[in-house]
Amino acid sequence: MSDPLPPIPAKRYFTIGEVAELCGVKQHVLRHWEQEFTQLRPMKRNGNRRYYQHHEVLMVRRIRELLHEQGYTIPGARNRLQEAELNDSTPVMPPAAPQAAPGPDWRLVRQELLEIRKILTTE
Template identity: 80%
Template sequence: MSEHLPSSELPHIPSKRYFTIGEVGELCGVKPHVLRYWEQEFTQLRPVKRRGNRRYYQHHEVMLIRRIRELLYEQGFTISGARNRLLSEGGGEEVSAVSVFEGTEEKIITSADIKQELAEIISLLKPCSLTA
């Protein structure tokens, strides 16, 4: 068995707002220390950091990690080559936007984000209301 699963065998990404570094590692077939290294190498990869510097990744970042993994592990790109490929695929605009707001904790929350989070909270509370 090879060390890295092909992209086609990676698990489905569940629909939730944030993923921990451990969850992302399992979803992408990459160890947490590799994810931390990739954060330094790929400026597009900016997980939200909260309490105790814990990283929380959003769905688009999980997709980006899968793309980076595919470039490095399946297509044989170097880190530099993968970085250049991502920039040529349109990631350049994202990089400049990130660099403008680098270091700020402020986030723009859309109504869709709020609806999704409320739906998750309701689904967590439903089992409690049945037992009361």
């Protein structure tokens, strides 16, 4: 059994370095997986800098689980993910536990807006 992964912070965009740390893989592995898995397409801005969204971080964790913990090959994991997309009874990600909807954390909203502004103004 591998060490538990850290929780994913509440933010919209993640750099490749942040995703590598959150998912326990190296950056070059993430770049390779982008070539192998069509589901993994981070946004690229400013000199091909990658920005992953929350659902892509979850996808990286799922790919890591299939390859490293369940022993799938890359083609096998690719097929497993494609089957899951076609068959709703086999979710790609396990369903999240239902939670009460808390009010917005305005500090996080502000931080996210500042990050978006920074991305948009550096073009």
